Amino acid sequence: MQIVHQFIDGELCPGRSDKQIVVTDPATNAPIANIPLSSHQDLDDAISAAKSAQRLWKKVAISERARLMLRYQHLLKEHHEQIAQVLAKETGKILEDAKGDVWRGIEVVEHAANIASMMMGETAENVAPNIDTYSIVQPLGVCLGITPFNFPAMIPLWMFPLAIACGNGFVLKPSEQDPLTPMLLADLFKQAGAPDGILNVVHGDATQVNYLLEHPDIKAVSFVGSVAVGQHIYRTATHQMKRAQCFAGAKNHSVVMPDANKQQAINQLVGASVGAAGQRCMAISVAVFVGESQQWIPELVDKLAAVKPGVWDDETAGFGPLISTNAKQRVLRLIEIGKREGAQVLLDGSEVSVPNFENGNWVGPTVFSDVKPDMEIYKQEIFGPVLCCVGVDSFDEALALVNANPYGNGTSIFTSSGHIAKRYQSEVEVGQVGINLPIPVPLPFFSFTGWKNSFYGDLHAYGKQAVRFYTETKTITARWFEDEGNNDDASENEAKSSPNMTINLR
Numbered sequence: 001m002q003i004v005h006q007f008i009d010g011e012l013c014p015g016r017s018d019k020q021i022v023v024t025d026p027a028t029n030a031p032i033a034n035i036p037l038s039s040h041q042d043l044d045d046a047i048s049a050a051k052s053a054q055r056l057w058k059k060v061a062i063s064e065r066a067r068l069m070l071r072y073q074h075l076l077k078e079h080h081e082q083i084a085q086v087l088a089k090e091t092g093k094i095l096e097d098a099k100g101d102v103w104r105g106i107e108v109v110e111h112a113a114n115i116a117s118m119m120m121g122e123t124a125e126n127v128a129p130n131i132d133t134y135s136i137v138q139p140l141g142v143c144l145g146i147t148p149f150n151f152p153a154m155i156p157l158w159m160f161p162l163a164i165a166c167g168n169g170f171v172l173k174p175s176e177q178d179p180l181t182p183m184l185l186a187d188l189f190k191q192a193g194a195p196d197g198i199l200n201v202v203h204g205d206a207t208q209v210n211y212l213l214e215h216p217d218i219k220a221v222s223f224v225g226s227v228a229v230g231q232h233i234y235r236t237a238t239h240q241m242k243r244a245q246c247f248a249g250a251k252n253h254s255v256v257m258p259d260a261n262k263q264q265a266i267n268q269l270v271g272a273s274v275g276a277a278g279q280r281c282m283a284i285s286v287a288v289f290v291g292e293s294q295q296w297i298p299e300l301v302d303k304l305a306a307v308k309p310g311v312w313d314d315e316t317a318g319f320g321p322l323i324s325t326n327a328k329q330r331v332l333r334l335i336e337i338g339k340r341e342g343a344q345v346l347l348d349g350s351e352v353s354v355p356n357f358e359n360g361n362w363v364g365p366t367v368f369s370d371v372k373p374d375m376e377i378y379k380q381e382i383f384g385p386v387l388c389c390v391g392v393d394s395f396d397e398a399l400a401l402v403n404a405n406p407y408g409n410g411t412s413i414f415t416s417s418g419h420i421a422k423r424y425q426s427e428v429e430v431g432q433v434g435i436n437l438p439i440p441v442p443l444p445f446f447s448f449t450g451w452k453n454s455f456y457g458d459l460h461a462y463g464k465q466a467v468r469f470y471t472e473t474k475t476i477t478a479r480w481f482e483d484e485g486n487n488d489d490a491s492e493n494e495a496k497s498s499p500n501m502t503i504n505l506r
Ligand code: NAD
Pocket: 146, 147, 148, 149, 150, 151, 173, 174, 175, 176, 204, 205, 206, 207, 209, 210, 224, 225, 226, 227, 229, 230, 232, 247, 248, 249, 250, 280, 281, 381, 383, 409, 450, 454
């Protein structure tokens, strides 16, 4: 069986702890790889390699750092199909979805190639006579990334290319459920010419993450994953006085107004609720039907019933299996809870299976109606192909429902009213809003954070502003030459705001 190595100081080496994790194929549950987890010594080695490499890397010309990203982008594009296949096999995603996962990551690398313009400081001339003030933007040191299973290409690529382009060293701890894709990304980064040690990949679970979080040489922590772990990581990292940004879970609502284009709304809800088996942080898991649009629910159910799960290279499949047997058991348990709570089951995917792959983690599209906010299926992020339908009488009721939800990752509205769309855009308390489309994936030249329980940390998060997360700004005030006969120190000089000239500002 394939052994998943660590990537430390430019070399592949097996983890030296006494624990191993088996990576399984979600469509069969057959083992596909074995990960020897990192020991404390391995983690120390990874951090120390990143620290040594960073001391030199931060001095490398910024245009050369940008050029590494250009070479990396080129290699990723060249290997797009190969990465997508590895990703599809270990996550269970269908190939088209897997390609999208990789492509979104490539876009971040493209963005990182613009690093020179993103790291520019500011200048003010003559803050006092002969004194200028300017700021420079500098890297932090060694940054840590902890990533989830559901986007094993895109999410690591949200983090290390930007952090490294800024001049940092990086340690990545990818999800232990699908580490093959991140390892391929690291290999291509080396091939692109990345210096040894600047990116390191280690493996593990809570034990390794907690050790890394406590390490004094880790300066900033980027995390993407579930709410409970996100809260733990945010608390631990900030308790250690580290900078932290934690993207967490979601319960994304889509509001369907009666004046919406019916076919457009229904078609988009199908893909947004069961695509990637509902294992997207941007999946729509609650559809809020306003007034007469509630009559469209049976048609939506028919369309969802026609979407079939299948293995990654089955071109007729709409989505694949869930990542693990545990994930499947959790989703089935929540479906049972929903039934007991009194929600109407309009479509039940609990018994769905795929011929020749009966051992896979299959759950078919499932739809509940009459869902109430106090039900578990409404309160919990199910992370499966399950759509909860809620009926309300008015737009205001829909808006109040969405805003009362403790999550705020993404939302969308379908309507032909510009007024309603504008009000939703302005008044909804959610980080990403789709209008007449399901929630779009964030683009790196914008910034993005979830709101409320979907994000913990400061706002220097994904995309454009991530450069601010991975850097510090230093402000310098300089007197470039001495005035003749003037030996005042800078502070006194600053007090004189102008040369000998009469200025009347009133
Ligand atoms: P997870 O929280 O179980 O794991 C994420 C990472 O944390 C993994 O690397 C894992 O090894 C590590 N981890 C797990 N338990 C830990 C613990 N107790 N202490 C320290 N580290 C621990 O998440 P997942 O199941 O891999 O991913 C799915 C979740 O990620 C969903 O909740 C989804 O909404 C969320 N997600 C959010 C976004 C976003 O942008 N907000 C994007 C993708 C996924």
